Amino acid sequence: MKTLSGLAVNPALPARLMLRMLQPEVAADALPYLAWRADLPEQVVETFIGHHDAKVRGCFAENPHVPAGTRSRLARDPALHVRWALAAGPQWGRFQPRSTPLTEDAYDLLAHDPSIEVRCELAQNWHTPAPALIVLAVDPEPDVRRAGCSGWGRLPAHIRVALSHDADPSVRWAAGLKGYREHPGLLEEILASDDVTQVLGEAPLPRPLAESYARSDDATHRHKVAGNPYLDRDLVEELSTDRDPGVRLVVSLRPELTEAQRAAIDYDPDVYRVHVPLPWIRDRFADASAMEHFGESAHVVLRRSVACNPDLPLDLVERLARDDDHAVRLLLAEHHQDAPADLLLRVVLDDAGYSEAELTGRPHFPTVGLARFADSPHPHERRLVVLDSQTSADVIERLSHDEARSVRIAMARDPRLPVTRMLALLKDADLQIASAAAANPALPVQVMAQLVQSVVEPCMP
Template sequence: MAERYGAYALAGNPAAPAGVLLRLLALNDRGITHRLSYRAVLPDEVAEAMLAHPDRWVRTLLAQSWTAGPGLRARLLDGPASDALAVAMGPHPYRVQVPPLPDRAYERLLNHERGMVRYETVNAPSAPDHVLVPLAGHADPLFRLAACRRVWHLLSGDARSALLTDPDGDVRTAASLQVMDEDEERTEELVRTLADDWRLGEVAERGRLGRALAERLVADEVLLARLALNPALPADLAAGLADHGNPAVRLAVSARPELSEDERAAIDWRVGPEDRLDPLRWVGEARHDPETLRRCARSAHTWLRRSAAVCPGLPQDCVELLAGDADFAVRLLLAECHPGAPAELLLDLYLHGGHRAVGMLTARPGFPAAGLARRCADAPDSRARALSLRDPAATAELVERLSRDPDEGVRRAAARDPRLPLPRLLELLADPGTAPAAAVNPALPPGEMAALLDREGVPG
């Protein structure tokens, strides 16, 4: 790839014409083709070439692209039968909701002869609710199982009752897991049937507990940390765990919903800055209850504040409060999850946060742009200087100045900026350190793109 850095970069240039992209596709280079498949816009000629490409790995890349339109991905079903599995699996981007395939595509996939295709279809995150709900009454237990797990909240009472008494044991278990928080008998049954199953921890944490069952489970050291989180655990049994020797158990007890701040403070709990904690379930269930969220946001307990920070419905006064929280994870979770996270918080975390996730904050809708040229162009921090290029008011003169910055990262950022004067852009294209960034610049003329491919020996 080193000798064709320009070709790889041009695959991501949003202004690259179809002729350039087709030359790149013809290279049969996996890295370059992978980048082609994730373009925001794929010209029709290139899309057709990928659809009809003789190599299955090329078609699979198209099936797995979250930027490719669902209609385009569905057309792969008209090609070789082996492509159906890739279409069924589809894209799985991080924290991005992929549009569903056309209904006709789901009909074909759900009736496919290969069981693996059907399995991947019903478990794909992008499969829409209206496709999954009718599966509750399907003859195939695999489909009924998916309906239990994915759309239980949308099923009718009759459909739920049928699934709870389903002839297939896995389906009955999946249905019981959906109602165990309201049903002591089903919780008892799940404890018996899942004795050696990893899901027993979920039952201990969420199931409705009768007194006798709770006392039996308290004797199980392996389950204690999960059990202590269960709101249905009798208060006296939970209180008896407050000084347990396992710090995970004490932490779980300290985060129970019924405790006052004083009662939490009396427990020896600790949350370290690097500790990864799932959001508390009871806080998530209160996501539409402003007062409960306020209580959590104002709590001295770190876990409660972190759990409140991930709730998009957190009241604005709590957003402002948590934006200044002493715990870095609280601030980061708020920045990642709340649509109203303050722009200054996003900027501060990006520039000063030590976690790898802060680099993704520039993609958040609230990340600032206006005014950054004035604030950051002369900053001592090179990352801040590069941010000044996000400002729509940044002048061509500023972009050119930053293209000569001592820091190569800033020069690369300037090389990608379409406001950069063309003569300077061509200079950067000739510099190995900045050439890949310059080749991505949409202001690069098509003739220069073609010449770059010629220089790298890419066939015409």
């Protein structure tokens, strides 16, 4: 029942109803929402940990909000799925908080877990500390040792050497991909193989090999090699006039080019989605003069990359906040927790997409006066009126009938919505709207109880 998913996140949901919802056979859709709450009462936490159903315990293992000692109790869980979930850690959305690490004892238990799957997941978790990584890097199973290469930078030198000379070729391959920069000899085995595509964009390539890919009929090969920092200048010049616009864009983003050289390339910055920040700009985040220089570049992708730096000086933040490019302004707002209030409002009014909820939730987001958007022709502006404490209940009720679904959903969650309208929305054919109404903290507790009872009772023996 979709409304239970909304009810599961309702801040006014009593603990006794949470406990009744802990029946996966009747509330499977709602379970993850309840399990991830940051405000779970102690008795609910204990019920999650001691629940008879491994699915329930597994959901709770991914809760990033509970203390390390609490989640770590699941390291001895009899169900492989639960221990795997604990080792893997929460699957993060863009703006979700990082999970608390586990205890040392829990990491040690998981590093010696009888399941290869659990040990592999732990090896790839960025939270896993060096002592546990060392155990995993010398694991008797090659799959685990190969996964352990993920934490290459946190492993001591003698362990990295051992992995580089591992008896298993797949482990040596993984170690070579991570370690060839410090030990160039490791690159030889990779270059001698039939698959060098993983290093095309970053490793020093023999001239014949570089030529073969730079002049390949396959645009994906040219695309990969176009950003290789070791590529000879003549090949860079060839690729700067490539027939494929994506290849030309990659060339235009090379770090050694001057502004004039970038401008001479016929590139479209939005021909495809470029991941920002560019690695070579990210590596220079601490260089104030570099940030100043690239923050004024005519190439918008460079400015977008600079905007991702959370430690920019105030004067550069203010300049980028006035940038003509919406993506620059949005990235700046997303990556700066203290972004100016006027910038936050502007990017939201310009349509911040999936970032809107995070940005409007900032303590300094300017909410005063948002009631003026009640009659805006733009739905993403009309739904902002719920953020203004001066918006009247009458306006909230009127907008709960809005033609735009997103506006109706926003109003359904607002506690100023009259209860009669709230109850009507609970029965809405649109399940997302019904779920939003169920999440409304002004929903009477007796109605919450009825929602739970309507699902639980038919399923009881």
